[in-house]
Amino acid sequence: xxxxxxxxxxxTLSNTSTLPPQELGQKLISLLFPxxxxxxxxxxxxxxxxxxxxxxxxxxxxxSEAIAKWTxxxxxxxxxxxPTLIVVGTxxxxxxxxxxxxxxxxxxxxxxxxxxxxxxxLMYQYPDEFxxxxxxFLEYNS
Numbered sequence: 001x002x003x004x005x006x007x008x009x010x011x012t013l014s015n016t017s018t019l020p021p022q023e024l025g026q027k028l029i030s031l032l033f034p035x036x037x038x039x040x041x042x043x044x045x046x047x048x049x050x051x052x053x054x055x056x057x058x059x060x061x062x063x064s065e066a067i068a069k070w071t072x073x074x075x076x077x078x079x080x081x082x083p084t085l086i087v088v089g090t091x092x093x094x095x096x097x098x099x100x101x102x103x104x105x106x107x108x109x110x111x112x113x114x115x116x117x118x119x120x121x122l123m124y125q126y127p128d129e130f131x132x133x134x135x136x137f138l139e140y141n142s
Contacts, residue, residue, distance in 0.1 A: 085137040
């Protein structure tokens with residue numbers, strides 16, 4: 001059984017209102033990082049690239065529909081035979097960290113790294129840690 005994002009996250013993702021792109025973008029960015037991280041990093045816009053284009057309401061609606069209707073492919077997961085690295089933030093509200101435990105149980109020889117206090121944007125929150133984990137995995141599996 002996979003864990004889904006909470007209804008507020010789905011609602012924010014599926015918001016196809018006529019919000020100005022900057023305001024909609026701000027709402028979406030707020031889902032990438034834990035609240036405490038924003039407080040500790042008021043200059044957060046310096047941490048990741050800012051999209052120059054906005055996503056149309058139609059595309060956002062289709063993405064939300066796909067999330068809501070997706071039944072998953074969990075039956076195929078045990079057939080993965082390549083080395084697999086699963087990296088997740090413990091505060092990820094898009095993809096709850098509990099799902100990573102399901103994946104690591106079902107993918108033979110997989111590695112699981114949970115980065116404490118990180119959200120979906122963990123590679124921007126903790127780039128050094130993320131890169132170190134990735135390099136260790138790649139070196140070990142090359």
